[in-house]
Amino acid sequence: ENRFVGDGLYLLDEPEAALSPSRMMNLLAHIHALVGNHSQFIIATHSPILMAYPGAEVYQLSEDSISSVDYRETEHYQLTRRFLENPEKMLHYLLDE
DSSP states (O other), X not given: OOOOOSSSEEEEESTTTTOOHHHHHHHHHHHHHHHHTTXXXXXXXXXXXXXXXXXXXXXXXXXXXXXEEOGGGSHHHHHHHHHHHOHHHHHHHHHTO
């Protein structure tokens, strides 16, 4: 059953957790279609892909504050980018080889 029908407010908690990268892209496209049908989303995520949605307002939670940030400033984005740009270096560092 499809619970996403448009013109709604949806609260999602890490919807990408069990998705492959291609399924996450499908989710992003589905979210976009729903936004086009006047839906709004509040999503708790660690996914730089979901955070990159055009016009998304990204909030970062810390122990003492909630602040609006560009997704490129999040640890999730920066660490993922560093890993993808040089996996050998990151693996060497992580695995202490």
